């Protein structure tokens with residue numbers, strides 16, 4: 001499989017090169033040159049397979065030409081071996097028609113592990129094969145950072161620098177990152193929002209000499225490998241609920257638009273997903289876009305679902321590219337105007353095409369607490385604030401009877417104990433292996449929102465590269 005940039009000015013690349021590059025050299029995001037489509041018989045053949053096997057088969061078209069099928073299979077087996085649930089991503093019915101797809105049984109208790117554990121394997125393999133090393137720079141609103149750190153800690157050929165917005169993650173999320181004292185792991189608490197962190201990461205990639213010198217690589221969902229590794233769980237869930245004979249809907253608590261885009265990709269591959277429901281907190285730019293074609297940035301406001309405190313959703317560019325008929329020049333122009341004016345001018349017919357499939361929903365903090373309370377009371381289900389928004393979104397946009405809704409349950413409630421306790425009176429405990437999290441030493445640097453300052457710190461850490 002070859003990949004092209006949404007901005008049309010970077011050379012096409014294979015999967016391994018896309019993995020290492022992260023962002024395309026022209027500032028765009030990589031997309032498959034064409035979409036693989038599975039037939040109904042091919043979907044049926046995946047039904048009931050162990051998750052690692054299913055994941056390898058679903059991802060195979062994306063890695064074709066870069067990785068032999070057996071190598072990929074070995075990696076998926078290793079990636080999911082350490083998960084805390086035999087089903088890897090179990091599907092739990094929480095009310096009529098609504099099912100939680102629990103994606104939080106990995107080492108850091110959030111859905112990011114589903115892709116990141118595999119990315120760790122992929123980086124190992126490709127870097128060893130090429131005899132190269134990389135400096136990973138990542139932005140996190142709380143979960144990507146710890147999942148990346150967990151997947152890449154103690155690697156000789158990878159340095160990891162993660163930027164999180166100072167004071168805007170939960171304490172558990174922050175400590176999961178900052179208490180990892182491995183020599184190749186570095187945390188920066190940025191005086192700004194997640195959007196500022198993500199802007200700085202992109203700015204480092206767009207600084208060509210710096211990017212080259214540091215051999216930068218990405219673990220955010222700007223990296224296509226992240227999206228590809230998030231497709232299989234939608235396939236597994238849909239098959240379990242009767243696909244390909246029976247259509248399903250998918251509801252996703254959304255921030256950077258990566259997780260819901262992965263569901264869109266599954267649909268593009270022929271999985272019968274009837275609708276995609278996008279849940280938002282008060283940072284509701286995507287819901288506003290879907291309701292009235294208003295994609296304007298209002299500034300990031302803190303909420304009880306901090307991982308979704310995002311206004312500029314990177315992966316929207318991938319959908320835009322498709323909505324504009326893969327017109328890279330129009331995509332570039334639209335993205336540049338968005339950056340310059342803070343408002344994205346999406347043509348009306350493209351917006352209508354989006355709204356035929358995507359439905360938006362916004363929930364306040366009070367609504368989120370009420371939803372956590374309701375799920376606990378009526379379904380004996382303990383949801384974290386992000387998952388609660390997904391469930392409320394599913395209920396608000398529930399399709400006709402007979403079409404089940406898969407809700408991406410994106411984090412374990414123990415990552416957000418204060419919110420869950422406030423709603424239910426019950427404080428979910430961390431698993432025993434994390435019981436001493438609050439007693440562990442933390443290490444991180446606090447930096448202003450300034451590219452030069454951040455690049456200096458990255459350079460300092462990546463200097464190990466030349467030894």
Ligand SMILES: Cc1ncc(COP(=O)(O)O)c(C=O)c1O
Nearest residue numbers: 143254255256257258259307410
């Ligand atoms: C717990 C949780 N839920 C939802 C989201 C939003 O997912 P996405 O950024 O893929 O839209 C995130 C962060 O990405 C998250 O960590």
Ligand SMILES: N[C@@H](CCOP(=O)(O)O)C(=O)O
Nearest residue numbers: 140141142143144220221307
């Ligand atoms: N919510 C994320 C933000 C980054 O998203 P990503 O999927 O692009 O890595 C987080 O928790 O860090």
